[in-house]
Amino acid sequence: MSKKFFAGSTVLVTGASSGIGEAFARNLANRGANLILSARSEDKLARLADELREEYRISVHVFPVDLILPEAPQQLLVNIKASGLSVDVLVNNAGFGKWAHFLGESLDTYDQMLSLNIDALVKLTYLFLPDMLARGKGGVINVASTAAFQPAPYIAVYSASKAFVLSFTEALAGEYRERGVRILALCPGYTDTNFNSIANVNAEGVRFASPEAVAEAGLNAFVQGKSYLVHGGQNYLTSLLPRILSRARVIKIVANMFKSKVTPWPA
Numbered sequence: 436m437s438k439k440f441f442a443g444s445t446v447l448v449t450g451a452s453s454g455i456g457e458a459f460a461r462n463l464a465n466r467g468a469n470l471i472l473s474a475r476s477e478d479k480l481a482r483l484a485d486e487l488r489e490e491y492r493i494s495v496h497v498f499p500v501d502l503i504l505p506e507a508p509q510q511l512l513v514n515i516k517a518s519g520l521s522v523d524v525l526v527n528n529a530g531f532g533k534w535a536h537f538l539g540e541s542l543d544t545y546d547q548m549l550s551l552n553i554d555a556l557v558k559l560t561y562l563f564l565p566d567m568l569a570r571g572k573g574g575v576i577n578v579a580s581t582a583a584f585q586p587a588p589y590i591a592v593y594s595a596s597k598a599f600v601l602s603f604t605e606a607l608a609g610e611y612r613e614r615g616v617r618i619l620a621l622c623p624g625y626t627d628t629n630f631n632s633i634a635n636v637n638a639e640g641v642r643f644a645s646p647e648a649v650a651e652a653g654l655n656a657f658v659q660g661k662s663y664l665v666h667g668g669q670n671y672l673t674s675l676l677p678r679i680l681s682r683a684r685v686i687k688i689v690a691n692m693f694k695s696k697v698t699p700w701p702a
């Protein structure tokens with residue numbers, strides 16, 4: 436796999452302060468990319484930027500932003516352009532989920548989840564894609580999930596948001612395939628990050644992938660020009676189940692599997 440592909444290009448990674456986003460940043464730095472790191476935690480981003488500049492002699496810029504705010508994607512574009520930077524590759528990675536009975540979480544939480552997982556991702560893609568098309572290179576990696584492949588009881592809103600990300604991303608890949616840009620939906624399964632404590636998942640018996648392995652597979656798939664990648668052989672096989680079994684059967688299986696992962700509701 437060509438490690439030189441990203442050398443000298445500028446990559447914007449959202450959600451770069453931890454987990455898969457941080458692993459993307461470290462991997463890209465090692466491949467010689469210059470970085471624009473974004474998330475809410477300015478201190479964590481600044482520490483990571485210092486470390487990567489020192490170790491890899493690359494340029495790293497930090498733009499702290501809360502992507503739940505409706506104007507944040509546009510503001511991020513304005514701030515990046517005002518700094519004289521342009522983005523070759525956008526990694527839309529920031530996102531969160533909640534494992535819960537649908538009615539066990541607040542509407543505010545769902546509002547925020549949809550704003551971050553869907554609205555911000557669509558807006559950032561819309562804002563940064565035109566420059567990539569004008570240059571006829573670069574592209575977008577959108578982080579979806581294995582939860583995108585079937586309706587998932589007990590993470591209903593999250594899985595639907597990731598189904599959107601997968602469908603949207605593959606559609607764009609079909610639309611812009613001939614224009615020199617790459618567009619990839621990366622679909623990780625359970626990965627060992629802060630996601631799981633934020634999501635309140637009962638992780639008993641779960642086998643986690645490392646965020647480093649997920650980022651490496653995602654970047655390699657992007658270089659290969661794939662439009663989607665499910666990380667992990669077992670996850671790939673599971674993603675095929677909705678093509679083999681009836682939808683009702685798949686939903687029943689997932690409901691049985693996931694019921695034990697959430698707090699009973701009402702308590």
Ligand SMILES: NC(=O)c1ccc[n+]([C@@H]2O[C@H](COP(=O)([O-])OP(=O)(O)OC[C@H]3O[C@@H](n4cnc5c(N)ncnc54)[C@H](OP(=O)(O)O)[C@@H]3O)[C@@H](O)[C@H]2O)c1
Nearest residue numbers: 450452453454455474475476502529530625626628629630
């Ligand atoms: N871990 C898994 O099992 C798993 C599986 C499938 C898919 N995914 C997807 O992978 C992506 C990365 O998640 P992760 O597992 O690496 O979890 P994570 O460690 O919790 O990272 C999430 C990142 O998103 C940022 N973020 C959260 N809210 C934000 C906001 N309002 N505005 C801007 N940035 C925000 C966080 O930084 P700040 O808190 O500093 O803002 C953090 O950098 C997500 O899209 C997630 O849905 C994860």
